Amino acid sequence: MLFNSYGFLLIFLPVALLLHWAAERLIPSLRLCVLIFLSFVFYAWWDWRFLPLLVLSIGINWLLAELFVAWRRGAIVIVALAANLSVLAFFKYSAFLSGLIGAPLITPESIGMGAALPLGISFFTFHHVMYLTDLRAGLAPRYGLSKYALYIALFPQVLAGPLVRWSDVMHQFDERPYDRPDAAGRFAQGFVLLVLGLGKKILGDALAEPANAVFAIADRASAVSFFDAWQGALAFTFQIYFDFSGYTDMAIGIALMFGIVLPQNFNVPYRATSLQDFWRRWHMTLSNFLRDYLYIPLGGSRRGLSVQLAALFVTMLLGGLWHGAGWTFVMWGALHGLGLAVLVLWRRAGLRMPTVAAALLTFFFVVLTWVVFRATSFDAANFMYQGMFAPQSIVHRFTSPLTWPLIALAAAIATIGPSTRTIVLNLKPTPAGALPVAALLAVSLLALSHDRNYKFIYFQF
Numbered sequence: 001m002l003f004n005s006y007g008f009l010l011i012f013l014p015v016a017l018l019l020h021w022a023a024e025r026l027i028p029s030l031r032l033c034v035l036i037f038l039s040f041v042f043y044a045w046w047d048w049r050f051l052p053l054l055v056l057s058i059g060i061n062w063l064l065a066e067l068f069v070a071w072r073r074g075a076i077v078i079v080a081l082a083a084n085l086s087v088l089a090f091f092k093y094s095a096f097l098s099g100l101i102g103a104p105l106i107t108p109e110s111i112g113m114g115a116a117l118p119l120g121i122s123f124f125t126f127h128h129v130m131y132l133t134d135l136r137a138g139l140a141p142r143y144g145l146s147k148y149a150l151y152i153a154l155f156p157q158v159l160a161g162p163l164v165r166w167s168d169v170m171h172q173f174d175e176r177p178y179d180r181p182d183a184a185g186r187f188a189q190g191f192v193l194l195v196l197g198l199g200k201k202i203l204g205d206a207l208a209e210p211a212n213a214v215f216a217i218a219d220r221a222s223a224v225s226f227f228d229a230w231q232g233a234l235a236f237t238f239q240i241y242f243d244f245s246g247y248t249d250m251a252i253g254i255a256l257m258f259g260i261v262l263p264q265n266f267n268v269p270y271r272a273t274s275l276q277d278f279w280r281r282w283h284m285t286l287s288n289f290l291r292d293y294l295y296i297p298l299g300g301s302r303r304g305l306s307v308q309l310a311a312l313f314v315t316m317l318l319g320g321l322w323h324g325a326g327w328t329f330v331m332w333g334a335l336h337g338l339g340l341a342v343l344v345l346w347r348r349a350g351l352r353m354p355t356v357a358a359a360l361l362t363f364f365f366v367v368l369t370w371v372v373f374r375a376t377s378f379d380a381a382n383f384m385y386q387g388m389f390a391p392q393s394i395v396h397r398f399t400s401p402l403t404w405p406l407i408a409l410a411a412a413i414a415t416i417g418p419s420t421r422t423i424v425l426n427l428k429p430t431p432a433g434a435l436p437v438a439a440l441l442a443v444s445l446l447a448l449s450h451d452r453n454y455k456f457i458y459f460q461f
Contacts, residue, residue, distance in 0.1 A: 002455060006448060009445070012041075012042065019038065024177065024259070025178065032150055035154065035155075036149050043155065043158060043159075047119065053087075053121075054152075054158075058148065060080075064076055065080075065132060081129060081133070085129075087125070091117055093325045120158045120160065120459075123163060127163070130166060131151070131166045134165075134167075140166055140167070143166075154169075156251040156252070156260075157262060159456075160459055162283075162284075164263060168261075172260050173260075177258070183259075188429060189424045189425075190252075191257060192253070192423075193253025193256065194257070195441045197246045199440045200242040200249060201246035202444050203238075205454045207238050208454055211374070214229065214231060215236070215376075218380040218381070219375075225393040226393070227394055228387060229387030231403060231404070235407055236371075237270075237367050238414055240457055241269070241414055243454075243456055244457060247458065264284060266282065267419050270414045272359065274343055274362055278366060279340075290319050295311050298314060309344060313334070316336045317334050318333065319333050328375055329373065332372050339365055371385065
């Protein structure tokens with residue numbers, strides 16, 4: 001079930017809110033059970049075959065956590081982490097590894113499970129990893145099964161994040177959210193975030209059409225003209241931002257309507273003035289995860305320059321591989337790792353750059369790396385780069401008079417406009433403030449009837 005569907009917006013969400021409100025008001029002890037039930041229904045609605053995987057994942061990890069609390073054997077957590085990562089590798093990387101080593105491996109397809117990746121498996125696996133790692137380190141307490149199940153399966157974030165650390169939400173499960181004096185205000189803020197996120201998704205879908213058309217030319221091993229190449233690269237640059245940040249805004253808004261505050265995940269990333277600044281603004285919860293659970297354990301900046309550069313590169317390389325089982329994703333991560341390493345050396349040398357130039361260079365680098373991220377192969381990426389920098393032609397093969405104005409609008413919103421968080425925090429609960437929200441909701445709902453109602457990009461990761 002997609003957030004950007006009539007079934008979710010007009011049926012599931014209203015019914016879920018009504019059931020949650022009734023439980024919170026009448027039988028508060030059932031509130032978590034209702035949320036868990038709703039989360040399982042939401043997950044099964046997409047593909048019921050993978051619901052047992054989610055349920056078993058929750059049950060087994062919770063039992064292993066209980067064993068660790070009882071016996072205090074660190075090996076239990078290590079086994080649990082290895083098992084979680086092995087399941088993720090089986091579903092996501094077994095076919096890739098089979099091709100890499102040139103030998104047949106057991107894959108989901110080979111045992112009749114199909115090629116579909118279980119939705120959200122990367123995200124709920126990382127939630128297990130965060131909790132179990134912190135439990136072993138003595139940072140996380142023991143939690144009951146209901147709280148742990150909700151932490152893993154909470155339906156607004158189970159499919160594509162944000163990645164939520166246990167310490168961000170577990171304490172909220174004990175609250176009576178509708179008893180708070182600001183309950184109505186928080187519900188309204190959540191609704192506005194939902195509408196803004198839906199609007200961003202609609203804009204992302206509009207940008208998907210020119211992006212897909214241009215990258216399809218490159219996929220066919222055809223030369224891409226100068227304007228087409230840049231149009232495709234820029235369209236995808238803004239498509240992935242509005243698509244993913246739109247999903248995140250909807251997830252955070254929906255959770256807030258249920259009385260749960262999720263962490264911010266985007267903060268105007270295309271306004272970044274360095275690559276490090278970009279990763280502090282883009283998919284912020286993933287950046288924090290990679291920093292705390294990979295970069296720092298690998299040595300971080302505490303063990304000398306060579307270790308720091310190696311840790312940066314390996315962290316981003318694995319971050320790229322997390323996005324997909326393909327060499328193009330590995331290359332994307334490697335390029336960002338090299339870029340961050342160069343930035344460290346630049347700063348160590350005491351060099352400086354004007355802020356505007358730094359922002360433009362950062363954006364230019366991000367656009368170029370999005371090309372290899374989006375391309376289906378290195379050959380396709382090469383055709384795109386040839387079109388951008390050594391074109392055989394400058395004439396448009398994919399033409400639409402609205403595409404460049406659409407890209408310009410997206411660029412203005414993504415770089416000049418405030419973040420959705422800022423908009424929501426500053427929006428006053430007045431009729432004047434409600435009018436643009438209502439108008440955006442109406443336009444977005446009408447746009448959902450369009451045949452090109454795309455899935456969220458990060459559902460495949």
